[in-house]
Amino acid sequence: MLGFLQIVIGGLSQGGVFAAVALGFSLVYRVTGVVNLSQGAFCVLGAMAMYYFQVAWGWPTPLAAAASIVAVVAFGLAVGATTFVPAVATLPISSTLVLTAGLLTFFGGVALIVWGNQPYALPPFSGEAPVSFGQLRVPTQGLWLAGGVAAMIAALWWLVYRTQLGRALQACAENAMAASLMGVDVKRMMLLSFGLAAAIGAASGLLVAPITSLQFDSGDFFTTSGFVAVAIGGMGSFAGAVVGGLLLGVAEQIAAYYVSSLFANTLALLLLLAMLLWRPNGLFAAGPARRVDVRSEVVVHRAPIRLANGRMAGLALALVAVLGVLPLLPLPNGVLPSLTIAMILFISVLGLDVLMGWTGQVSLGQAGFMAIGGYTAAILATNYDWPPLAGVAAGMALSLVCALLLSVVTGRLRGHYLALATLTFGLLVDSLTVGLVDVTGGPSGLVGVPSFGVAGFDFDTPASMYWLALALAAVFVFTLEGGMRSQFGRGLQAVRTDQLAAAALGVNVPRVKLAALCVSAALASLSGSLYAFNFHFLSPEMVATPRSFEMIAMLVLGGEGTLVGGLFGSLVLTLLPTLVQGLAAYKTMAEGALLVASFLYLPEGLFGRFVLWLGRIGAKPANPNGEPAAKAAT
Amino acid sequence: MTPALEIVSLSRRFGGLLAIDDVSFSIARGGLSALIGPNGAGKTTLFNAITNIFPPTSGEVRFMGQSLAGIAGDKLARLGLVRTFQTARVFPGMTVLENALAGACLRARSNAVAQMLRLPSARAEERKLREQASALLDLIGLSAFRDAAATDLPMGAQKNLEVVRALMADPAMLLLDEPAAGLNDSETADLAALLTAIRDCGVTIMVVEHNMSLVMGIADQVVVLDAGRLVAAGAPADIQRDARVIEAYVGGSV
Numbered sequence: 001m002l003g004f005l006q007i008v009i010g011g012l013s014q015g016g017v018f019a020a021v022a023l024g025f026s027l028v029y030r031v032t033g034v035v036n037l038s039q040g041a042f043c044v045l046g047a048m049a050m051y052y053f054q055v056a057w058g059w060p061t062p063l064a065a066a067a068s069i070v071a072v073v074a075f076g077l078a079v080g081a082t083t084f085v086p087a088v089a090t091l092p093i094s095s096t097l098v099l100t101a102g103l104l105t106f107f108g109g110v111a112l113i114v115w116g117n118q119p120y121a122l123p124p125f126s127g128e129a130p131v132s133f134g135q136l137r138v139p140t141q142g143l144w145l146a147g148g149v150a151a152m153i154a155a156l157w158w159l160v161y162r163t164q165l166g167r168a169l170q171a172c173a174e175n176a177m178a179a180s181l182m183g184v185d186v187k188r189m190m191l192l193s194f195g196l197a198a199a200i201g202a203a204s205g206l207l208v209a210p211i212t213s214l215q216f217d218s219g220d221f222f223t224t225s226g227f228v229a230v231a232i233g234g235m236g237s238f239a240g241a242v243v244g245g246l247l248l249g250v251a252e253q254i255a256a257y258y259v260s261s262l263f264a265n266t267l268a269l270l271l272l273l274a275m276l277l278w279r280p281n282g283l284f285a286a287g288p289a290r291r292v293d294v295r296s297e298v299v300v301h302r303a304p305i306r307l308a309n310g311r312m313a314g315l316a317l318a319l320v321a322v323l324g325v326l327p328l329l330p331l332p333n334g335v336l337p338s339l340t341i342a343m344i345l346f347i348s349v350l351g352l353d354v355l356m357g358w359t360g361q362v363s364l365g366q367a368g369f370m371a372i373g374g375y376t377a378a379i380l381a382t383n384y385d386w387p388p389l390a391g392v393a394a395g396m397a398l399s400l401v402c403a404l405l406l407s408v409v410t411g412r413l414r415g416h417y418l419a420l421a422t423l424t425f426g427l428l429v430d431s432l433t434v435g436l437v438d439v440t441g442g443p444s445g446l447v448g449v450p451s452f453g454v455a456g457f458d459f460d461t462p463a464s465m466y467w468l469a470l471a472l473a474a475v476f477v478f479t480l481e482g483g484m485r486s487q488f489g490r491g492l493q494a495v496r497t498d499q500l501a502a503a504a505l506g507v508n509v510p511r512v513k514l515a516a517l518c519v520s521a522a523l524a525s526l527s528g529s530l531y532a533f534n535f536h537f538l539s540p541e542m543v544a545t546p547r548s549f550e551m552i553a554m555l556v557l558g559g560e561g562t563l564v565g566g567l568f569g570s571l572v573l574t575l576l577p578t579l580v581q582g583l584a585a586y587k588t589m590a591e592g593a594l595l596v597a598s599f600l601y602l603p604e605g606l607f608g609r610f611v612l613w614l615g616r617i618g619a620k621p622a623n624p625n626g627e628p629a630a631k632a633a634t
Numbered sequence: 635m636t637p638a639l640e641i642v643s644l645s646r647r648f649g650g651l652l653a654i655d656d657v658s659f660s661i662a663r664g665g666l667s668a669l670i671g672p673n674g675a676g677k678t679t680l681f682n683a684i685t686n687i688f689p690p691t692s693g694e695v696r697f698m699g700q701s702l703a704g705i706a707g708d709k710l711a712r713l714g715l716v717r718t719f720q721t722a723r724v725f726p727g728m729t730v731l732e733n734a735l736a737g738a739c740l741r742a743r744s745n746a747v748a749q750m751l752r753l754p755s756a757r758a759e760e761r762k763l764r765e766q767a768s769a770l771l772d773l774i775g776l777s778a779f780r781d782a783a784a785t786d787l788p789m790g791a792q793k794n795l796e797v798v799r800a801l802m803a804d805p806a807m808l809l810l811d812e813p814a815a816g817l818n819d820s821e822t823a824d825l826a827a828l829l830t831a832i833r834d835c836g837v838t839i840m841v842v843e844h845n846m847s848l849v850m851g852i853a854d855q856v857v858v859l860d861a862g863r864l865v866a867a868g869a870p871a872d873i874q875r876d877a878r879v880i881e882a883y884v885g886g887s888v
Contacts, residue, residue, distance in 0.1 A: 303727075303783055304727055304728055304729050304732070304783050306729065306781075479750040479751060480750060482749060482750045482751065482752045483746055483749050483750035485760075486742075486744075486746075486749035486750075486756060486760055487735070487738065487739050487742035487744075487749065487759075487760075487763070488742075488746040488749050488750070489749075490728070490732060490735055490736040490739060491736070491739045493725060493727060493728055493732070493736065494725050494736045494739065496725075496727070497725050497726050497727060498723050498725060500687075500719075500723075501719065501723040501725070502708075502725075502736075502739075503706075503707035503708045503711075504685070504707070504708075504710070504711060504716060504717050504718075504719075504800075505708075505711055505716060505736065505737050505739060505740065505799065505800065505803050506708045506710075506711030506712050506716070506739060506740030506803055507708055507711075507736075507739045507740065508708045509707070509708065515746065561727065
């Protein structure tokens with residue numbers, strides 16, 4: 001009994017941080033309608049600032065804590081004002097959600113540059129000796145954490161429900177348009193909520209850093225745990241955030257103690273998936289749900305990115321020719337392997353484009369299918385001597401089964417919850433690849449994967465693997481292009497922007513979504529298998545959730561809804577760190593920054609912009625009286 | 635022959651508000667009927683009740699003799715009942731022609747794989763649909779804009795495009811929610827010609843409409859709602875003389 005209580009206390013202190021992160025989620029969600037996935041990164045930034053003020057520069061703890069919070073809030077406000085707030089105003093919610101994933105990556109990248117990749121722990125505020133209550137021993141930092149989180153909840157409650165400012169915040173949450181007509185500066189309120197969330201994150205980060213050591217990418221963990229907490233408790237509910245956080249903390253500790261620490265995460269995620277099925281709005285979603293439906297129907301002007309058939313064919317042939325010749329040229333060291341990786345990842349990004357770009361279904365779990373395909377093929381080929389092709393096929397079959405199961409959950413969900421269910425799926429696969437040590441080799445990975453081979457021919461050189469990936473990519477682009485220019489593609493696009501109108505025209509919306517998910521899962525699975533065969537090795541972090549975010553960055557940078565676009569995003573993000581070695585440390589930050597910047601400044605992507613430009617210069621000769629054509633003639 | 639649409643003592647309640655109060659009428663096959671009434675009369679609510687977006691609280695809707703209870707979304711369109719919405723809902727990111735073609739999704743006989751592999755059957759079907767869509771765009775005067783972004787069209791043209799799109803689904807009956815709202819006089823005349831042409835092809839049409847000259851000019855049956863109740867139903871000429879209708883619109887005795 002005593003042992004159990006001790007575990008519960010440990011769980012509550014862990015849950016306190018989850019609750020604080022969830023609180024930040026709920027606050028921003030209430031005011032802006034967006035789940036800010038970068039919330040967890042504020043914890044790391046807070047702890048990092050605290051490390052410099054307290055440990056490196058020797059400031060007294062209270063002063064250092066205050067200075068850390070101020071510093072993080074200032075940084076958060078600067079980033080929020082230039083990225084998050086403009087995005088909420090101009091982008092559809094799904095894009096803003098993905099943009100915040102980019103911010104999470106960006107903050108992680110900043111921490112990587114400042115902190116490097118080793119873990120840091122801070123000294124406890126009041127010594128190492130735990131306090132005893134009878135036979136129960138509680139670390140003092142746990143009490144600090146509990147007190148700090150309680151104080152933040154109280155302060156937030158007072159601010160929102162007892163002050164004029166809080167009423168303005170609430171008005172934004174209810175109806176931003178009406179609030180702005182009443183004279184509330186909605187953008188300022190959004191920024192304010194973002195800043196408050198940064199303060200909450202920084203405070204909880206520096207409170208927890210003495211208990212758990214943190215490193216640059218711990219923000220991912222806090223974001224996902226806080227998100228699980230808020231989804232259990234109910235998005236937008238403060239009470240739900242706290243209860244959800246504490247429940248999750250206790251459940252994880254109990255699972256870690258009685259089952260296995262490797263599976264603690266798995267159980268929490270299964271709990272969440274069950275929750276999404278049973279009660280998608282969470283435990284505490286009192287009153288009517290936020291009218292996401294209305295906001296999501298804000299029509300976004302998107303130029304159709306189309307090339308005439310002839311030009312498309314010419315461009316495609318030229319592209320395949322150039323890419324095909326590349327391995328024969330004297331390339332700098334390391335470029336060919338990078339090209340191979342870019343091409344393999346592009347196959348997965350292509351699937352993501354069908355799902356996200358063409359059907360509008362945000363998926364944050366694409367790497368999950370890569371992992372399924374990669375591990376299935378690699379395990380079957382390595383441990384059971386299956387022919388690689390059979391392994392690939394088995395991986396794709398398993399991915400399709402998982403896609404079907406996932407669609408049972410996501411079929412009932414919309415907007416945010418859909419994206420978050422895919423994130424949960426990705427995290428679940430992550431936790432299994434780490435946890436199933438006997439099958440996957442666990443965190444240290446699976447070694448000795450053979451080369452890919454068909455009918456006696458082994459793809460065992462970088463060039464052969466590259467040509468294989470290029471050929472597959474070309475075939476997929478060609479077939480998908482055919483589908484997109486037919487009724488199949490039009491059904492996807494109809495679902496992308498207006499599900500109600502699509503259904504009224506007889507489009508079977510759930511079936512269209514399922515078809516897109518299956519295409520996407522199959523391509524990701526194939527890409528994951530090739531990835532494992534290419535490296536002769538597969539470890540969980542090669543196909544973990546940050547990879548999903550990276551592939552979204554590739555897609556958005558290259559151009560959503562263009563099929564070929566993803567290739568350019570994939571080439572840029574894979575080749576740049578190889579070509580400019582000094583940039584390697586900045587890779588993570590650059591990925592995040594590029595994703596955010598392309599959403600804000602290049603929404604049609606590199607390839608999309610190129611096609612629109614081609615369209616403009618192509619339009620000129622059609623107008624014989626036009627000035628530009630006449631000038632060109634002289 | 636059973637009527638195209640039968641509304642049998644249909645009511646719809648929102649909390650304490652009875653938005654549709656025991657309304658019954660029927661629409662003959664092949665006709666062009668108009669649903670009119672002052673603001674707040676419940677016209678759009680009736681459309682939403684028929685299409686089960688807000689299912690009826692009580693009463694029944696029968697389409698071609700079949701009850702529509704529990705049939706919503708794409709299944710309605712598969713039965714041949716296609717509706718448009720009060721505000722233009724063209725698909726952004728698609729061209730005008732693609733928008734029209736999107737209406738024919740439920741008619742595609744070739745499957746996705748055949749389309750991806752560009753099999754002859756799929757290409758023949760695509761050609762046929764394109765010809766049909768082009769002809770309809772021609773009829774409504776939009777063929778010059780077929781490759782423009784649909785959202786670049788003026789509002790009136792977007793609403794006409796929506797009618798074309800609905801027509802591409804090859805419906806037995808069209809429910810059009812205020813197709814003439816936001817249209818200028820010449821666009822309204824185009825629409826009137828289009829609606830008459832559609833009716834002459836054998837498609838039953840019901841429109842919700844405020845534009846009286848359009849309604850009285852082309853409808854062969856008019857249904858009048860006021861405050862959720864059926865006021866009158868009949869030929870346009872009779873409706874124009876009906877004292878109850880005048881009362882509902884003008885608000886006093888004549």
